[in-house]
Amino acid sequence: MTDFAELTEAEIASGRRLRAKKRAVNIAIDIFLTLFSIAMLLPLVFLIANAFKTPAEMLAWPPTIVPHDPTLENFRAVLGETPLLRWILNSVMFAVMSSIAIIATSSIAGYIFAKFHYRSLNIIFALFLATAIVPFEVYMIPLYFQVKSLGLLNSVWGLLIGYLVMSFGIFLIRQNVIHSIPDELLEAARLDGASEFWIFVHIVFPLLRGALGALGVLAFFQAWTAFAWPMIVATTRSSYTIEVGLALFQTGYTVDLGKLSAASATVLIPSVITFMILRRNFVQGVASTGMKE
Amino acid sequence: MLKRKRWIFAILALLPTLAIFAYVRMYPIVDILRLSVHRWNILSKNKPFIGLENFRELMGDHLFLSALMNTTIIAFGVLAITIPLAMVIAALIFHRTRTRMSGFYETSVFIPHIVSLVPAAMAWKWIFDARLGPLNAFLSVFGIEPQAWLFDPVLSVICVIVLCSWQALGYAVLIYLVGFKNLPVSLYEAAKLDGASGPTSFWHLSIPMLKPITLYVSVVTLVSGFNVYAQPFVLASDSQGAPGRQVRVLVLDMLENSFRNYRVGYAASEAVVLLVIVLVLTLIQFTLLREKGKA
Numbered sequence: 001m002t003d004f005a006e007l008t009e010a011e012i013a014s015g016r017r018l019r020a021k022k023r024a025v026n027i028a029i030d031i032f033l034t035l036f037s038i039a040m041l042l043p044l045v046f047l048i049a050n051a052f053k054t055p056a057e058m059l060a061w062p063p064t065i066v067p068h069d070p071t072l073e074n075f076r077a078v079l080g081e082t083p084l085l086r087w088i089l090n091s092v093m094f095a096v097m098s099s100i101a102i103i104a105t106s107s108i109a110g111y112i113f114a115k116f117h118y119r120s121l122n123i124i125f126a127l128f129l130a131t132a133i134v135p136f137e138v139y140m141i142p143l144y145f146q147v148k149s150l151g152l153l154n155s156v157w158g159l160l161i162g163y164l165v166m167s168f169g170i171f172l173i174r175q176n177v178i179h180s181i182p183d184e185l186l187e188a189a190r191l192d193g194a195s196e197f198w199i200f201v202h203i204v205f206p207l208l209r210g211a212l213g214a215l216g217v218l219a220f221f222q223a224w225t226a227f228a229w230p231m232i233v234a235t236t237r238s239s240y241t242i243e244v245g246l247a248l249f250q251t252g253y254t255v256d257l258g259k260l261s262a263a264s265a266t267v268l269i270p271s272v273i274t275f276m277i278l279r280r281n282f283v284q285g286v287a288s289t290g291m292k293e
Numbered sequence: 294m295l296k297r298k299r300w301i302f303a304i305l306a307l308l309p310t311l312a313i314f315a316y317v318r319m320y321p322i323v324d325i326l327r328l329s330v331h332r333w334n335i336l337s338k339n340k341p342f343i344g345l346e347n348f349r350e351l352m353g354d355h356l357f358l359s360a361l362m363n364t365t366i367i368a369f370g371v372l373a374i375t376i377p378l379a380m381v382i383a384a385l386i387f388h389r390t391r392t393r394m395s396g397f398y399e400t401s402v403f404i405p406h407i408v409s410l411v412p413a414a415m416a417w418k419w420i421f422d423a424r425l426g427p428l429n430a431f432l433s434v435f436g437i438e439p440q441a442w443l444f445d446p447v448l449s450v451i452c453v454i455v456l457c458s459w460q461a462l463g464y465a466v467l468i469y470l471v472g473f474k475n476l477p478v479s480l481y482e483a484a485k486l487d488g489a490s491g492p493t494s495f496w497h498l499s500i501p502m503l504k505p506i507t508l509y510v511s512v513v514t515l516v517s518g519f520n521v522y523a524q525p526f527v528l529a530s531d532s533q534g535a536p537g538r539q540v541r542v543l544v545l546d547m548l549e550n551s552f553r554n555y556r557v558g559y560a561a562s563e564a565v566v567l568l569v570i571v572l573v574l575t576l577i578q579f580t581l582l583r584e585k586g587k588a
Contacts, residue, residue, distance in 0.1 A: 037398050040459070044413070046419070062427075135519075136520075137564070142325050142561075264411070268413075
């Protein structure tokens with residue numbers, strides 16, 4: 001260790017210069033990242049601003065971020081012309097039911113695959129994983145005909161059929177069980193005479209709360225942003241999800257930008273707020289997809 | 294006796310999930326393979342087996358070929374923008390972790406990834422709009438002529454790439470951040486002692502060590518690029534009510550063949566082509582990772 005008293009003037013000066021340089025680099029990085037972050041958000045900020053603009057202000061250059069003369073006219077017009085609230089309700093029901101189904105199927109299957117070691121189960125697990133590679137778009141046409149033969153077209157139930165299980169969810173829960181639920185705990189409960197079902201409900205399920213929360217948020221957003229599947233399954237105006245409703249609404253030639261922005265903002269604002277609230281869960285869920293390696 | 298009971302529980306508990314899985318996954322996947330070698334027009338009752346006839350016809354179908362071409366350009370275009378940008382942004386955010394701003398950076402880069410697709414695409418549609426859009430107005434400041442971004446077939450592909458990259462970036466940054474957090478700190482400290490600057494150690498340490506992550510993000514980005522549908526649908530459907538055709542992509546072509554032309558077998562063979570592309574990409578990822586493991 002160098003004693004401070006022994007440092008020469010020159011050494012102190014060079015240390016100070018180094019620190020000043022480091023601070024300058026940090027400030028430069030902060031400025032760049034701040035500008036970049038704002039640029040990423042700008043399209044959404046403009047969209048929300050446009051929703052409150054009058055037709056005249058919409059055409060103004062440069063575009064204003066805070067409308068001079070905010071109006072709710074666009075929202076009123078959209079709500080009058082479209083069943084926007086109905087579409088949102090359809091989407092919410094679809095997303096909530098899908099989350100519940102995925103949590104239920106993933107927690108049970110993940111637990112069984114993690115703690116019950118039989119060769120037959122290993123084969124089934126391999127099948128689950130192998131099909132995870134196949135994108136939904138590949139097999140949605142046959143699935144459509146299955147839904148059709150069940151008579152579930154144009155209903156939330158038909159939408160749900162496509163989003164009942166998630167291979168990644170099963171994998172995620174299996175990893176979590178392996179890492180956070182010791183065999184000893186389960187054995188102790190068994191020695192106390194607890195049934196397998198009781199153990200799952202009262203020990204395993206509560207211990208997985210964090211992981212299941214993350215999975216639930218992931219599943220919710222997956223259904224909330226689904227497009228191709230709702231587009232083919234829900235084809236009547238009252239059964240559209242919000243994504244499909246908006247996409248088809250914008251192809252109508254009478255629609256102006258203000259109304260479109262208002263309709264979009266109505267969808268965007270709640271989903272951004274939901275994300276902010278559940279951010280930790282969500283980021284955790286997404287981040288764990290990358291940790292497979 | 295107890296063992297037998299455990300086995301019965303495992304099977305019983307798994308049964309509902311397994312049944313659902315078989316019905317909504319395995320069956321339709323097998324079905325798509327079966328349909329692809331049959332001629333099935335929804336309107337007729339017969340489904341004759343025709344072998345690879347559908348695939349042979351696809352090779353001469355110019356609509357399919359242009360869809361395949363566009364989709365490939367979009368997938369690789371998004372990849373070329375997303376990977377380098379995500380790496381740099383993640384490195385910079387990682388450099389500033391535990392400062393007050395890092396949460397803001399992470400959140401704002403990630404938000405485009407989670408917002409609903411259609412409203413987000415709507416925002417970009419306004420930006421690209423030929424008459425009212427801020428992009429043309431902005432470019433005119435530099436004396437650049439206004440472009441018909443969403444009407445020119447080449448330019449609209451670029452617009453789709455920009456929109457998709459904007460959305461894909463947040464996911465890639467997040468995965469890279471996880472990667473940076475798992476890198477050994479000691480190596481960077483050693484490099485620093487040897488006088489390596491930040492950019493130098495990024496180039497010589499981070500990029501090579503993050504290779505498995507880069508591979509993973511690349512495959513995920515490419516696969517979702519090949520499945521692209523909503524973005525071109527919203528961007529390239531013109532205001533006159535015609536569904537988007539300027540940017541023809543595989544999923545659109547498949548759905549049109551199935552639901553507009555009622556040629557389900559033919560559409561199924563397109564789905565199989567999509568499946569083969571995805572399988573090849575995944576196989577490449579596994580092979581490269583295994584090679585790395587051996588080295």
